[in-house]
Amino acid sequence: MTTLRNLPKSASFTRWLTPDSRVPSIEEAKKVPEETVRRARPVDGSFTWMRPEKRKEVQLAAVSEPAMRDLGLDPEESKTQEFLNVFSGQEVIEDEQKGIYPWSQAYAGWQFGEWAGQLGDGRVVSLFESTNQKTGKRYELQLKGAGLTPYSRFADGKAVLRSSIREALVSEHLNALGIPTTRALSLVQLPGTFARRYTMEECAIVCRMAESWIRIGTFDFHRARGARDEMRKLADYCISEVFQLDATAKDRYQQLYREIVTRNATTLGYWQAYGFMNGVLNTDNTSILGLSMDFGPFSFMDTFDAAYTPNHDDGLLRYSFKNQPSAVWWNMLRLGEDLGELLGAGDLVDDETFKKDGLKQDQVQGVIKRAEEFIESQHDVFKEAFMMQYTKLMRARLGLKEERDSDNDDIFTPLLDTLQDCELDYNVFFRNLSNVDLSKTDFAELIDADRGFAPSKTTEEAAEAVTKWIQETYKPRLESEGTSEEDRRKLMNSVNPKFLLRTWLLDEVIKEATSKGSFDLYNTVQNMALNPFQDSWGGDADLEKRYTSPPAKAQKGIQCSCSS
Structure with missing residues (x-):
């Protein structure tokens, strides 16, 4: 583990590719007036040299220790002023000899099947790359919400706290689940900076990291x-x-x-x-x-x-x-x-x-x-x-060890049909199944108490459908493999999370952070999100139970907009 100052830094992306001809060099980037370089316009290179905008007030709200470790940074570094300054965009790390200077990437894209033209990092500025000396993994670090760039189009270059909380938590949660994902190193509040979305909202900056930020676009x-x-x-x-x-x-x-x-x-x-x-x-x-x-x-x-x-x-x-x-x-x-x-x-x-x-x-x-x-x-x-x-x-989610070509048709599809027909919570079902006693003949305990406004099946009918799948499909398969109950539970609990970052739960975290200015709930949820397979997290038992239970009717299937 090392300090931010001693962290090895590079910039292979900008070394290989061609810069925006309006800002052809780092030297030129330092001379061009900010209002000129930030103006939305067509760009002809792969990136634009671009400093983050400075903000009135910055405040470190959260840090991911797993991300710090994966980067090779000592977790204690997050307490330093340099850490806050760099990952809020107040201070720029530059080394002209090595070609290290902030930049924003150019890209385009197809959105909902329609050509959208030039897009690009409209509020993102990449700082540098760093290679972890132990793992050999190289990450490109960037700030989201860092200000206007030539790619901002009609937007304001800002990211609101609401969406920043969602991104910071889910990035690290997916990583904890083992799902390939970009990461979130830190979350910085901008108390004096606001943006109009549905209402005026406080802004924030997320320091994101990934082995590459290149996309199909x-x-x-x-x-x-x-x-x-x-x-x-x-x-x-x-x-x-x-x-x-x-x-x-x-x-x-x-x-x-x-x-x-x-x-x-x-x-x-x-x-x-x-x-x-x-x-x-x-x-x-x-x-x-x-x-x-x-x-x-x-x-x-x-x-x-x-x-x-x-x-x-x-x-x-x-x-x-x-x-x-x-x-x-x-x-x-x-x-x-x-x-x-x-x-x-x-x-x-x-x-x-x-x-x-x-x-x-x-x-x-x-x-x-x-x-x-x-x-x-x-x-x-x-x-x-x-x-x-x-x-x-x-x-693995079902505790099965043998690979069979017919598994999707014979095991998984009938299960998914049953879950949909009985209106059961997808992920809670797997976790509960891992701990249920399969020697029983009645599996009513696997049925959610609060399934829908007008469930297509009664609780009894749902229990019968689940029991039928277990007795006729699942148990015979387990028996044919000779899997013990202990081995089944161990395998299932290693891949079936007890905690998942649900939309309604995120809304509670956002409400406390935006209305009360408190990140206590954020820290509680972050701990659960980083350790999703645990049975408990040493906090408020009632809250942990509520956050790991199937959501109530009003909390299910929430939809969001792209506004951020």
Whole structure:
């Protein structure tokens, strides 16, 4: 563990890629008037050198110790003034010789299936990268809510405390669950800074960290501009620096695409198994590393409903639970189109004339055909990677050890149908099942007492349906594996969280922080979120029971907007 001052720092992203021509160097960035560089405008590079805006008042509200450790920072550093200054944007770390200076990334995107044009880091400024000397993991640290940038469009460059609390907590909670995700190092309140959303709201800054913040939208941006050279630079950067693939291989761009497809499919497997929904799976919110990212109207499933979407603007259910797999694959197709020339180039890939001038007319159809065939072939890779992770985790959630090809049809789908038909809480069911005595003949205890306004089944009928699945499907499978009750419980409790970060619960945390200025409840919930598999957390027993029970009717299936 080290201090912030001694933390190793680098900036590979800005070293590899081309800056905005309006601010071509760090030296120039220091000269350009702030009002000029922050003005919304079309950008022609991969990033813009950009300092965070200074705020009137800053106050450290929360820190994630697991994130501190993963970065290699001594947890005691969070108590220093330097920590607050740097991660609130009041102080800038720079080293012109190493190319270290804050920047904002350019990207574009498809939103709800429609082309949205240039987007970019409209309120985010990246500070530097740092590699943990023990683990070898490199993280790019950035501030969300850091002020106006050329990518702000019609927005104000701010992030409100409400959405910042949600993002800080869920980032670390997903990591604790084992789900690939971006991280949240710290949360800083800005007591003197406000933004108008539905009402005037206090603002905040989250210091986020990820091994890379490149998204599908980063590739979309260069394709839309026809920037062949920068597209190739970006792909080469991802190959060498992000994935560390063989940069000399003839099929390196195919390897890159396959890696991105596989990682996103794998993360999708985690989401579907745990009932997590991002809510806004646009290409600008889809990580090349398959990290859960950019948390707006996200949610975990309450009562199981495959058609549920946490986004109240998603009237067509594009990003609902059942449609997440098709949404992610749709984004992979857009990436395939972005990289099409490189994917289909074949033997031309390193030809100097091709690199400089592009395709000749008689080469176009052959390249298109090769690219289309390759992209189509990756759909099977996507499905296989998704099903492998999904079925692996679902088996573990049920305490099953043997892998069988028929598990999805014979075990999981009938269970999900039963949960939906009986209106049961998705995740509470698994945790309760892990601790139930399977030698019994009645499983009414697994039925939620408060299921819906007009349940489709009575409590007795629901109990009968669950009992039937346990007796006819679940128990015979366990018996065929010879799994002991002790082993079953141990395996299930290691993957079935007792605590999940629900929307209604987050609303309580937000209310206490925004109306009372207290982060006591935040700290309590953060402790539970960081240790979701524990049975208890040493706090208020009544509160812990309420936060780990199925939600009441009014708390279920809450939808949010993208406002943040």
